[in-house]
Amino acid sequence: MSETSESSLVEATSISKRFGRDARPAVDRLDLRVRAGEVTGLVGPDGAGKTTLMRLLAGLLLADEGTLSVCGCDPQDQASELRGTISYMPQRFGLYEDLTVQENLDLYAELRGVTGKKREETFDRLLEFTALAPFTRRLAGKLSGGMKQKLGLACALVHRPRLMLLDEPSVGVDPISRRELWRMVYDLVDEGIGVVWSTAYLDEAERCASVLLLNEGQALYHGPPKELTARVAGRSFLAYDPNEPRRKILTEALRRPEIVDGVIQGSSVRLVVKEGEEPPQARELGTADTQIKPTPPRFEDAFVDLLGGAHKVESPLGEHRRETETSGDGGQILVEAHQLTKRFGDFTAADAITFEIHRGEIFGLLGPNGAGKSTTFKMMCGLLAPTAGSAKVAGCDLYRAGGAARSRLGYMAQKFSLYGDLSVWQNLRFFAGIYGVPRRRRRETIDRMIETFSLDEYLDSNSGELPLGFKQRLALACAVMHDPPVLFLDEPTSGVDPLTRRDFWSHINAMVERGVTVMVTTHFMDEAEYCDRIGLIYQGHVIAEGSPDELKDRVRGGERTEPTLEEAFIALVEEYDGGPTDAR
């Protein structure tokens, strides 16, 4: 193929789309250009209009205004030609969960008219490409998240599209599967296919040749990610103090006007200063020993800067905690897993898992999909009885004194187990009731939660209709209503944008400062950086344990001079497998 002159697959000029006459446009006068042989990223917070734009490109929605051409077709008049030349993988991958891997592939091959010898060749290639060959007879619903994603990709690739549209393909997928997916997508790109990839994960944006940064339907930036990152050059710093707790440094830093963003990164705090400002002095953040040194900027720094910086509201949650529980004593063990084992038939999902979490500590449970992480987490919540071993929460045995143990822990489930048809206030009242908040203190407790999480403007809205960030706040409010000393979070910020995630963690950090103990599972390595210690679970075992920096140190060397936590994760898992560790 030598279409050198004009290889632009998508040409969008000032397209808009609104749902309902008075609503804010979901897509607002966007220009977009997607070139063949490149990955174009659609990046933005939840509700920014990424999915609407994807659907416009796939011809599933029609633009109200502007002109759009996809692969030379007009989506309005040439819908069927358009659909013949593109491939689209919607969120949740569009798979039939009650069909097998092979049956899903067969269906899409029939629909795309891929037959005979060509079909066999295609299937062989795709099954090898996705490593799904051993699982062709398994039902799609029984695959792990990563495998579903690969099958979704394979189904979209039964014909050779010119343009491939992937809508948030990496939500709920572990780092190893994510890396494999990127590898596959780069192979497609090398064949000249254009790829549009939407994501809320900013580390993925850095891997795209070009990004469209969306917020509230409008484009904030369209171009190579490096150029955007370059805008914050010289403004990113790492602050580290051997004696001061990092969370305290972060709180201190966020109070200063010249700081636009701050997050915890391992044992340091990553800070971004306003344009033209100098970084704060060591003493201003911590002690004379505090080291503040420049660090290379990353895309997320520029993104948060472009959106006007992190919301610098301090969580009032910390102040309300009982003052008796001061942090830092570190001695008392609040959560304990001892030789926890769970077998399903002859399959051992968790094998002698042992760890301890001290008071005021954030402990992360990490691991690939299907490694035993969820099983362990469920056993720690008392939702699943172990085959052997024991677990304690705040001194109470989870399986002998389950009720007492559970009353000492707050649990926030992955999908926010709220009642969508109840209003925010009704949800709060309900959870206050079931967590046994005494009747006379109920009113006061609910009011405090409303104030803490700024829920007052949504009190009468159905919680199912809340913006994601508020849903998450409400779920957290319901989980901490009974003032538990221990908090368990199951993938709390899956699919959530960086600003909302920062808000969420500012609440968590405030509670931890007051002595609350947190256990969290996540696929998201930036989130894992907030942890004091991480237990990496793989094949039912804890294969590594330590602080984020310790895990990075363990894999440092050779090509990896400055490994990220994600690289450490992948390297440690591959090391355990005994395979080669060729990080990209």
Added chain:
Amino acid sequence: MRDSGLKSAAPSFGSLRRVMGLVRKESLQIARDPSSYLIAGLLPLVLLFLFGYGVSLDLRRVEVGLVVEQATPETESLVAAFRNSPYFRVHLARHRQPFEDDLVAGRLKGVVVLASDFGDRLGAGETAPVQVIVDGSEPNTAGLVTFYVQGVWGTWVGEEALSRTGLAVRNVTPPISVEQRYWFNPELRSHNFLIPGSIAIIMSLIGTLLTALVVAREWERGTMEALMATPITRLEFLLGKLLPYFVMGMAAMGLAATAAVLLFDVPFRGSVLALVVVSAAFLLAMLPLGLLISTLTRNQFAASQAALISAFLPAFELSGFIFEIDSMPWVIRTITHVLPARYFVPCLQTLFLAGDVPQVLVPNTLALLAFATLLFGLLVRSTRLRLE
């Protein structure tokens, strides 16, 4: 498209391939979904058993109290007549008080009182020598009890008249109409009538309830979006949904009809061909209705509710299956005209009980086909291969 000769041949072949791909997919899903077995396999049998054995418009062995205030040879003979009747289980007493309590408590369905002057009044030729007390809160049963008591009474009077000619029975009406009352509800009749009608209920369920779920399920699971992004057309999509359920509905009809004839001894006096044609016409009306509901609601729960209200309940109550349309108020009678089941039930009853009667089958089948055309048109119009 200049070389249209080649191009038009290729797409039509591709089109067939796509439809067959969808049919195969849908069939696999049906085969793996336990609810399809329940609705298409088990439910028809359960319904047939219910209408075959459970629902009966006849009475048998009804508990009644018989109060004989003063025993005489006449009362002895009448008590024996009640005891011999297959419809009653008789309890005897001298006073009515205990039976009144039993009647209130529902232990007895009726009380027959032979007052102390029974013999005298009978002799004097008075009209109401027997008092019957029934529970008006169950009007159906009450009516039937009254009916059967009259039957026993009439028979007894006739027999008495023959055997004891000396007795003064001049003024007692001879029992001419008694036999008719026995014929009105013979045991088998209601079930011969109900079972063919229940086939319409079964096919309404498969045609509407099952299909109402399937498009909504595609929306809920996000697969609709993936399908829409492939080159399928509306018609291909709809055919892919309709064909498997058409086959399934016809199979369930075959099963139910066979069971009706073999297990329940319902006569079948029409032709199989006519049954197939009429059933196909009915299914062609019901399937688009189910898919239409599914397409409009995009939600399995709402779709199943809508299917029950728009197809199943009317088929049950307004089709003439249990309640006769002619005895409905005119408003409701008018409403029945927009229900496909109303045209299907008389066809089934005619085919099973009477035979191929063109005067019944032809107009009703044409009405069903008209519904099928209308609903399919609406379905095509409301099916969009875009998200808005």
